[in-house]
Amino acid sequence: MSQIRVARLVIAGEPLVLGVADKPTPGPNDVLVKVAAAGLVPNAYSIITAVGAPVPTLPAVFGLDVSGVIEAVGENVLILKAGDRVYVDPHMTCGTCTSCRRGREDICRYNSLRGYVALTPEGGELLNQNPLGGLSEYVIAPDTRIAKLPDTVDLRTAARLGYIGTSYAGLKKAGVGAGKTVLINGVTGTLGLAAVAIALGMGATTILGIGRNRDVMRRIEQLAPDRISTRSSEDNIDLVAWVQESTGGDGVDALFDCLGNGGDSNSTNTLLAAITKGGRAVLAAGGVDGQISQSYWDILTRDVAVVGSQWFTSTEIDELITLIGAGVIDLSFLEHRSYPLDEVNDAFAFVGDRPGGFVNVVVHPGDTATDV
Structure with a gap:
């Protein structure tokens, strides 16, 4: 099986460790995305340094917001195809609890954010079932969690779409x-x-x-x-x-x-x-x-x-992307600060100092020159 580069948190409060993992293979309804940019925010620093935070079982690959390009899709995936530029929504829900069945996935009993934290006591189960966050060369996600990006939305900005x-x-x-x-x-x-x-x-x-x-x-x-x-x-x-x-x-x-x-x-x-x-x-x-x-x-x-209000729906993220792409919502003020995966700990240290909302900190697990 092919290997990919990742950055893992092994011990809370300690630097992340570079390593490898098996390259994921998409199931029938999954999408395999080559990560171009993984966004970091100050709270990400707080989470990896806080002992006892509701995080995946360590060691784990963190990274909440991901943008990139689809490399492969499962046999049952419609609409999406290899080469599409996309945002990967990390929101994970069970789909079968009472809240999900009523259309309120935002308050699912297993509510969690892949590569980040559990939002409920039970959410850790989903976190551990989906261990590969955005600080990795590739991520895999259900096709229902993939939002296509127009050419007018650059991948570094898209790596902040969760927040x-x-x-x-x-x-x-x-x-x-x-x-x-x-x-x-x-x-x-x-x-x-x-x-x-x-x-x-x-x-x-x-x-x-x-x-x-x-x-x-x-x-x-x-x-x-x-x-x-x-x-x-x-x-x-x-x-x-x-x-x-x-x-x-x-x-x-x-x-x-x-x-x-x-x-x-x-x-x-x-x-x-x-x-x-x-x-x-x-x-x-x-x-x-x-x-x-x-x-x-x-x-x-x-x-x-x-x-x-904890997160957003698929409808809302599509609306938002359309508005950003059309220039109705202007995010041109963002100042992108980019780091290769080898400098992921420097990226966390920088964002941990809370540089303010104008600065967009992104990690590029792949080749920055060709992926963004």
Whole structure:
């Protein structure tokens, strides 16, 4: 059997180890993808360094977001063919639990993200059944998890679509669209900056952001100075009052909360008061502990819904790719920082320092010159 190069995490907190694995063979409904780019985000660094995180049994090949080119397809695969440029959706579900049968794969009891983490206690079973993440020359996935890419979407940008897609799905769930106002808590990170670009493309007229990295916030405001305004969470100001003043006293239609790992849920609780009556808060930050609370009277009289959003559907990722490809959602501001597989530990160290949402860190397991 042919061998392929991979980078494995053997011990949590230790550097990844380069090695080889058997090249996967696609089953009847599978697609074999030659990996061009595997995206890394700060939370990926947190996951591989955290002992006890809900990760695959070690040693394991990590790598959440993958873009590449199809090399082979199973005998039952329709539409997709060798040579197609694609994004590989790492979301894994059982397909048979009550939630999946009701069309809610996002809350499957076995919910997990290949090459990343389990999202439920049972999700580790699926992680271990699918051990090959994106830090590998090849990955294999069901044909239902493959999204075709137009030539106008480059493969490095596509290697970030998991996080961009999470923001897209969250803003849709929040009802963001033409003429709406939105507040993004955690605006300088990967999810937050994606949410800004998406909200602009969706037609939001007022986009308010809260973060800590002042340099990044200044750059975000420059994307659309007449529509974007930011404030630091460390400025010791009344952020709710600022939101009210920025929206003519009404409050925002939507709060998209995407705080980074270790964020403070108390700030989220406070910002619920900045949402207009009948508005929605969408929570998408997986690394935040704490409680979110509303009084009975507040729920009754203000009708502000608080919902969660973990990932996206196949329909949503196809919509997103179409909008990016057409330039409706403009991601041209991304600064791609590329590493070969031999420098994967340098890539993790760099992204672990949280360079901000403008920087897109990608690892190229194959030949960078020919694969991207």
